[in-house]
Amino acid sequence: MTAQLDPRGDVAVLVPAAGAGVRLGPGAPKALRLLAGEPLLVHAVRRIAAAPSVHTIVVAAPATEVEAVRAMLAPVAPVTVVPGGAERQASVAAALAAVPAGPEIVLVHDAARALTPPHLVESVAAAVRDGHDAVIPVLPVVDTIKEVDATERVLGTVDRSALRSVQTPQGFRRSVLVAAHRSAGDALTDDAGLVEKQGIAVTCVPGSELALKITRPFDLALAEHLLTTGA
Ligand SMILES: Nc1ccn([C@@H]2O[C@H](COP(=O)(O)OP(=O)(O)OP(=O)(O)O)[C@@H](O)[C@H]2O)c(=O)n1
Ligand SMILES: C[C@](O)(CO)[C@H](O)COP(=O)(O)O
Numbered sequence: 001m002t003a004q005l006d007p008r009g010d011v012a013v014l015v016p017a018a019g020a021g022v023r024l025g026p027g028a029p030k031a032l033r034l035l036a037g038e039p040l041l042v043h044a045v046r047r048i049a050a051a052p053s054v055h056t057i058v059v060a061a062p063a064t065e066v067e068a069v070r071a072m073l074a075p076v077a078p079v080t081v082v083p084g085g086a087e088r089q090a091s092v093a094a095a096l097a098a099v100p101a102g103p104e105i106v107l108v109h110d111a112a113r114a115l116t117p118p119h120l121v122e123s124v125a126a127a128v129r130d131g132h133d134a135v136i137p138v139l140p141v142v143d144t145i146k147e148v149d150a151t152e153r154v155l156g157t158v159d160r161s162a163l164r165s166v167q168t169p170q171g172f173r174r175s176v177l178v179a180a181h182r183s184a185g186d187a188l189t190d191d192a193g194l195v196e197k198q199g200i201a202v203t204c205v206p207g208s209e210l211a212l213k214i215t216r217p218f219d220l221a222l223a224e225h226l227l228t229t230g231a
Contacts, residue, residue: 005078009055011125012103013048013169014095016060017041017069017111018084023215029062030214031111032069036227040214041069042076043114048169049077051121058098059111060084060091087187089194096181099174105129106177108191109169115223116169116211124171127205134195135171137207138164166190167207176200 021030031041041059048057061069063083070081082098084091092108099106105128107121120137127135145158170192172180180194188194192202214220225231 005049005054005056006052007055009053010103010129011051011053011105011107011121011171012056012058012099012174013054013107013109013121014058014060014092014099015041015044015048015109015111016084016088016091016095017044018060018062018091019088019112020062021112024220025217029065031061032065032072033220035114035214035220035223039072040114041111042072044109044111044116045073045076045079047114047116047118048109048121051118051125053105053122053125055103056080056099058082058095060095088189089181089184089187089191092191093181093184096177104174105171106174107169107171108177110213112214113168113211114214115226116167117208120167120208120211121169123205124169127203128171128173132171132203133173133176133200134192134202136190136192136202136204137167137169137211138204139167139207139209141165164204165207166192167211167213 017031019030024030032039057079059079059081061081066081066083073079080098082094105125124135141160141163145160147155147158180198184194214223
């Protein structure tokens with residue numbers, strides 16, 4: 001049976017999934033690679049659709065894979081699939097343009113964060129609903145951080161107490177995200193960066209270790225272990 005998203009939900013989730021996955025090594029586009037027998041994108045969308053606030057999901061797929069991705073996600077959840085762009089920012093902009101009237105909260109989530117729990121989607125959305133224009137899930141930095149020069153000589157030790165590692169989903173009041181993308185210049189790696197450039201405050205909420213981004217082969221192996229051991 002096809003899952004139905006809640007028509008009373010007030011949240012649209014954009015899922016940029018058009019990246020190549022160069023750091024993962026040769027193979028299919030990253031969102032289509034298998035984790036415990038299913039594409040990363042299927043894992044990600046299933047978890048997003050399980051969050052009760054979600055009204056709409058828009059996926060930005062690799063341009064050559066749009067039809068395949070539609071077919072793949074049809075049994076998982078109702079989704080709109082659009083072609084992504086050459087940079088993540090362009091993929092997000094394409095997905096944002098496809099959000100129908102209705103949801104006033106927009107979350108942007110990486111397909112590569114395939115194990116992100118539904119409660120993180122809810123907590124980011126709740127913080128936007130509470131009045132924050134822009135919300136990001138973060139984790140403290142656990143390693144000692146050094147600043148180095150071009151020859152890898154250490155220049156100093158950075159105070160990590162003020163540093164945070166940033167995850168997705170990142171949540172925005174819809175009008176704030178639309179304005180930030182409209183004024184976007186050079187491509188940035190995340191949407192909060194665009195909003196920061198507009199001088200708008202970005203608020204942090206606690207992230208989740210399960211929202212790890214599958215970037216390198218080790219991350220995929222770790223995610224596989226987490227899934228198969230039920231961690
Ligand atoms: N042109 C792009 C590039 C990235 N993404 C998406 O943005 C998310 C975060 O990007 P990242 O994990 O860096 O993925 P890739 O760009 O695929 O990785 P790499 O840099 O290793 O190629 C991913 O879900 C990816 O599919 C996208 O939709 N369109
Ligand atoms: C959006 C993001 O996931 C936040 O951590 C990240 O910036 C994606 O891009 P990156 O190139 O892997 O940093």
